[in-house]
Amino acid sequence: MTPTPSARSVTRASYRDIALYAPDRAPCRVDLSDNTNAWGVPPSSLRAIAEVGGSSFARYPQLYADSLKQAIATYIGTTPDTIVTGCGSDDILDSAIRAFAEPGDRMVFPDPTFPMVPLFARMNAAEPVAVPLTRDYDADATAMLAANGRIIYLCSPNNPTGAAFRRETIQTVVERARGDQIVLVDEAYIEYGAESVVTLTRDHPRLLVARTMSKAFGLAGLRVGYAIGAPELVAEVEKSRGPYKVSVAAQAAAIAVLGEGMGWVRERVALTIDNRRRFAEELTRRGLRPIDSAANFVMVPVTRANDIARVMRQRGVAVRPFENLSMVSEALAETGGSALRITIGPWDMMAEMLAAFDEAGRACG
Ligand SMILES: *Cc1c(COP(=O)(O)O)cnc(C)c1O
Numbered sequence: 188m189t190p191t192p193s194a195r196s197v198t199r200a201s202y203r204d205i206a207l208y209a210p211d212r213a214p215c216r217v218d219l220s221d222n223t224n225a226w227g228v229p230p231s232s233l234r235a236i237a238e239v240g241g242s243s244f245a246r247y248p249q250l251y252a253d254s255l256k257q258a259i260a261t262y263i264g265t266t267p268d269t270i271v272t273g274c275g276s277d278d279i280l281d282s283a284i285r286a287f288a289e290p291g292d293r294m295v296f297p298d299p300t301f302p303m304v305p306l307f308a309r310m311n312a313a314e315p316v317a318v319p320l321t322r323d324y325d326a327d328a329t330a331m332l333a334a335n336g337r338i339i340y341l342c343s344p345n346n347p348t349g350a351a352f353r354r355e356t357i358q359t360v361v362e363r364a365r366g367d368q369i370v371l372v373d374e375a376y377i378e379y380g381a382e383s384v385v386t387l388t389r390d391h392p393r394l395l396v397a398r399t400m401s402k403a404f405g406l407a408g409l410r411v412g413y414a415i416g417a418p419e420l421v422a423e424v425e426k427s428r429g430p431y432k433v434s435v436a437a438q439a440a441a442i443a444v445l446g447e448g449m450g451w452v453r454e455r456v457a458l459t460i461d462n463r464r465r466f467a468e469e470l471t472r473r474g475l476r477p478i479d480s481a482a483n484f485v486m487v488p489v490t491r492a493n494d495i496a497r498v499m500r501q502r503g504v505a506v507r508p509f510e511n512l513s514m515v516s517e518a519l520a521e522t523g524g525s526a527l528r529i530t531i532g533p534w535d536m537m538a539e540m541l542a543a544f545d546e547a548g549r550a551c552g
Contacts, residue, residue, distance in 0.1 A: 225532025235443035276412030295336030349480030378403035
């Protein structure tokens with residue numbers, strides 16, 4: 188009898204050693220760990236899902252979410268042929284790498300940044316190349332351009348630092364990128380006050396700007412993302428992502444929030460920005476050095492982040508710890524690359540966070 192080959196021996200070599208993405212997502216009373224909308228779901232989206240009616244769930248959604256593309260185009264002020272949608276912006280990033288990078292091509296990204304990016308690069312057999320941020324948390328345009336990537340990824344505001352990159356930095360990368368390079372700008376947190384570079388897509392046929400409905404729009408569980416770029420560019424991403432990626436319920440909810448739900452979104456964004464300033468002040472009063480954020484979260488370098496987060500979790504508050512981050516700044520060097528990332532929510536949640544944080548600080552000495 189021939190032995191059954193192990194799954195490992197039949198798995199692609201460049202894929203085999205990639206670990207399953209599985210951060211601690213155990214439910215917690217106050218969850219400020221993943222930057223989703225702490226105010227919940229927009230009511231207009233809940234009504235829209237009820238109205239589409241269960242019977243439509245027996246049929247496939249639109250192949251490429253044309254109605255949603257129209258709604259996004261209206262929101263952005265562009266035409267639907269410059270939009271591609273996906274099952275979350277994760278799907279957009281993954282599909283873009285598959286569309287533009289041959290196996291072995293380099294994907295260049297700032298460090299630290301969104302951990303899914305090097306993971307998606309490796310899944311698609313591209314080589315991830317990390318380029319450290321500058322000491323003031325900007326992208327290093329010169330070094331990123333010199334790194335010879337097929338794809339250059341920028342995330343602004345950046346996750347996990349929360350800092351927005353300077354517009355000139357992004358513009359430099361876009362303008363100096365060679366003819367065979369794609370620039371992918373991730374604007375997952377753009378609604379929280381930073382300036383978008385979407386208008387640059389009109390003059391730069393190899394610039395793709397990715398966005399999500401998972402943060403300011405409160406629809407993370409429904410998985411809706413999109414990107415804006417030249418029609419020929421987004422058409423390639425659309426081919427790569429494949430049909431039926433946005434469900435009937437997700438499309439209805441997303442269209443609703445982009446229309447009658449925009450008031451809800453704007454109000455919560457304004458509250459987030461107020462609470463972000465107040466929360467950073469609270470951290471500064473404690474002698475800490477929170478990083479200036481343009482997102483719905485704040486990163487603060489602290490020593491022993493894992494221990495602190497563990498104690499806080501026991502007190503019912505989840506935040507996201509990081510250890511071994513690149514020590515790009517003085518503040519991160521002081522803590523040995525250890526930091527917490529905290530989602531900004533309603534103030535009662537932030538007050539609970541601060542109380543649990545103070546207790547954890549005492550417990551961890
Ligand atoms: C949260 C986040 C996303 C959004 O991912 P979805 O798949 O749309 O939920 C994308 N990029 C960054 C940097 C993020 O933090």
